Amino acid sequence: MNPEDLLYTKQHEWIRISQDTGTVGITDYAQNELGDVVFVELPKVGDKLTAGKSLGTIESVKAVSEIFCPVAGEVTEVNTSLVDAPETVNADPYGKGWLVRLRIDKTPTEGLLSAKQYEDYIGQK
Amino acid sequence: MPDKRTALFPVHQKLGAKLIPFGGWTMPVEYAGIAKEHTAVRTAAGLFDVSHMGEFEITGPQALDLVQYVSSNNAARLSDGQAQYSVLPTHEGTAIDDLLVYRYSQERFMLVVNAANIEKDFEWLQGQNRFDAQIANLSDETGLLALQGPRAAEILKPLTPLALDKLQPYHFASGPVLGIEATISRTGYTGEDGFELYFPAIHSETLWNGLLAAGQPAGILPAGLGARNTLRLEAKLLLYGSDLDETTPLLEAGLSWIVKLDKGDFIGRDALARQKADGVRRKLVGFEMLGREIARDHYPVHINGKEFSHVTSGSPSITLKKNIGLTYLPVEHSQIGTKLEVLVRGRACEAEVVPTPFYKAKDA
Numbered sequence: 001m002n003p004e005d006l007l008y009t010k011q012h013e014w015i016r017i018s019q020d021t022g023t024v025g026i027t028d029y030a031q032n033e034l035g036d037v038v039f040v041e042l043p044k045v046g047d048k049l050t051a052g053k054s055l056g057t058i059e060s061v062k063a064v065s066e067i068f069c070p071v072a073g074e075v076t077e078v079n080t081s082l083v084d085a086p087e088t089v090n091a092d093p094y095g096k097g098w099l100v101r102l103r104i105d106k107t108p109t110e111g112l113l114s115a116k117q118y119e120d121y122i123g124q125k
Numbered sequence: 126m127p128d129k130r131t132a133l134f135p136v137h138q139k140l141g142a143k144l145i146p147f148g149g150w151t152m153p154v155e156y157a158g159i160a161k162e163h164t165a166v167r168t169a170a171g172l173f174d175v176s177h178m179g180e181f182e183i184t185g186p187q188a189l190d191l192v193q194y195v196s197s198n199n200a201a202r203l204s205d206g207q208a209q210y211s212v213l214p215t216h217e218g219t220a221i222d223d224l225l226v227y228r229y230s231q232e233r234f235m236l237v238v239n240a241a242n243i244e245k246d247f248e249w250l251q252g253q254n255r256f257d258a259q260i261a262n263l264s265d266e267t268g269l270l271a272l273q274g275p276r277a278a279e280i281l282k283p284l285t286p287l288a289l290d291k292l293q294p295y296h297f298a299s300g301p302v303l304g305i306e307a308t309i310s311r312t313g314y315t316g317e318d319g320f321e322l323y324f325p326a327i328h329s330e331t332l333w334n335g336l337l338a339a340g341q342p343a344g345i346l347p348a349g350l351g352a353r354n355t356l357r358l359e360a361k362l363l364l365y366g367s368d369l370d371e372t373t374p375l376l377e378a379g380l381s382w383i384v385k386l387d388k389g390d391f392i393g394r395d396a397l398a399r400q401k402a403d404g405v406r407r408k409l410v411g412f413e414m415l416g417r418e419i420a421r422d423h424y425p426v427h428i429n430g431k432e433f434s435h436v437t438s439g440s441p442s443i444t445l446k447k448n449i450g451l452t453y454l455p456v457e458h459s460q461i462g463t464k465l466e467v468l469v470r471g472r473a474c475e476a477e478v479v480p481t482p483f484y485k486a487k488d489a
Contacts, residue, residue: 035143035351036160038441039419041470057470059419061159061441062351083417 001028001119003094007070008118009111013055014094015070017107022071025098026058026089029122035060037089040082042100047075051111055100058089070112073102131176132268132329140347148241148366150177153349162352163443166315167486170274170340171348174333175314176326179243179264183234187256192226192234195253195392197375199385203228208295208310211383212375213238213246214393218400220369220378222246225312227297235308235323237269239365253392268326272336273319273348273356275486280340281320285309289320303335314353316360317486358438358449359484361411367422368409368437368451376400377407377453408459409437411481414448414467418474425468426452433458436467442483449483450476 006014012030016023031037039059049055055069078100082088089097113121128151137144142153153174155162165171183191192200198211207228213221222242227235238246247262254260272281282289287300287309297310307324324332337345354364363369369378375397376384384397414420420439425432439450450467458465461480466473 033143035155036158039417061163061355061443062154064419064421 002115004115006115007112009068009070010121011068013067013070020103022073022102022104023098024055024070024100024102025093026067028093031090031093034058034065035062037086040086040089042078043075045075045078049073049075049102067099071104073104075100076103077101131174132326133174133176133333136330136333142349147350150240152177155349155351156347159351159355160443162346162348163355165344165346166274166317166348166352166356167444169344170272170276170280171346171352172336173271173348173353175271176268176329177240178269179238179240179246180267180323181236181247181250182261182263183236183258184232185258186232187258188232188234191254191256191258193389193391195250196226198383199388200226201388205230206296206298208297208312212380213249214375214397215371216393216396218375218393218396219371219373220375221249221371223363223365223369241366266326268324268329270322270332270336271313271319273313273315273317275318276343277319280343280345284335284339303332305332314362315356316482316484355440355443358440359442359444361482364438374400374405377405378409406455407453408456409451410454410459410478411483412450412452412465412476413479415475415477418469419448420450420467427466427468427473428458444484
């Protein structure tokens with residue numbers, strides 16, 4: 001269920017790395033735990049983000065949830081369609097529900113999980 | 126101490142509910158999603174397990190006298206089969222709890238209190254009982270389901286011989302539902318027409334499954350505490366512990382309509398008379414966010430850059446597609462149209478005082 005070509009965090013974000021570009025979103029498990037997403041707050045293009053630090057906020061009807069950046073990098077693109085259609089995060093978390101694209105400083109190796117490792121991790125929860 | 130569970134806990138698990146701790150209980154917060162459940166209650170029907178609520182039975186020759194002494198509303202005005210919203214005031218005129226008072230007869234009342242306050246309220250009532258009256262805590266053996274929504278009546282009608290058409294809001298009747306003896310009350314916490322059913326908790330599963338099955342053609346959904354909160358906020362029904370507590374003067378909370386100073390002596394009467402005579406400093410108001418940001422409980426509220434209060438209840442309004450909330454403001458800043466700022470993650474976001482309730486059912 002979690003795409004094999006992505007890397008995952010224990011805070012339930014995913015990143016798709018293609019050369020020096022990383023696309024970040026939240027996992028299907030995360031969107032399901034959150035419930036109906038009604039608001040997404042994202043950084044601006046040009047913002048420099050630090051690995052493990054806040055990338056933005058996703059709110060469901062009931063809860064406010066902080067999103068953490070899986071890798072360090074500079075924001076090159078933001079999914080502005082989520083402003084008017086935040087529910088896309090629920091409907092298509094690995095596709096149209098992506099959050100930001102980054103130019104990543106260096107290919108990350110530490111702390112990220114494979115699809116298999118992530119599934120084992122959420123299986124334990 | 127582990128959280129308590131209602132008799133329906135395994136049923137909620139089977140339905141795939143998300144379960145959360147709430148007031149010492151593990152309760153379903155949502156099943157299909159808060160927005161879907163909320164909309165079902167506004168347009169069709171929803172079924173809530175609220176068996177965690179507390180039920181006390183007051184009986185005896187002076188049952189009415191005890192109820193009158195501990196509550197702010199005038200229970201002497203109830204006839205048999207009638208219920209009223211009321212408060213257990215402190216001597217200072219604040220709220221120990223808010224509750225429903227049901228009159229079965231002059232010598233038998235039922236008080237329905239908030240789950241988190243069951244022990245506190247029970248001890249308080251016992252301490253105040255200098256009357257010829259007995260207080261029994263029936264919370265554990267009483268099941269409570271709330272069937273709410275514009276189609277609630279048509280769903281319930283075929284399941285009981287009771288004449289539901291004649292049951293007015295804030296009235297109740299006793300009789301069988303699906304063969305199980307129940308008290309059917311035309312009350313609720315959603316701002317929609319509907320019923321609350323009290324019955325022996327051992328029959329919870331039969332009634333829950335029976336009501337869901339009967340309501341299926343009408344589009345009923347099981348609904349959790351998440352939707353219960355968004356629904357009650359739209360209708361500006363107060364939540365004890367958020368909008369109301371032992372620090373809140375009842376008149377600031379807009380509850381003067383259930384404070385009956387002329388009914389005779391009761392706890393808090395002097396303090397409440399002073400609140401009425403002196404006027405209140407603050408007032409509970411509803412506000413609407415002007416941007417997209419969502420106000421949440423406890424967020425600070427500013428006017429012209431100065432902090433005045435915090436959000437007592439804040440949430441997206443599913444029905445109105447706006448973000449709404451409640452807060453206490455100084456009376457001089459409480460007029461409709463007053464601009465305020467809610468601090469969302471440290472950022473001042475514009476909001477405006479609006480009329481309440483935010484939502485009113487067409488025929489409720």
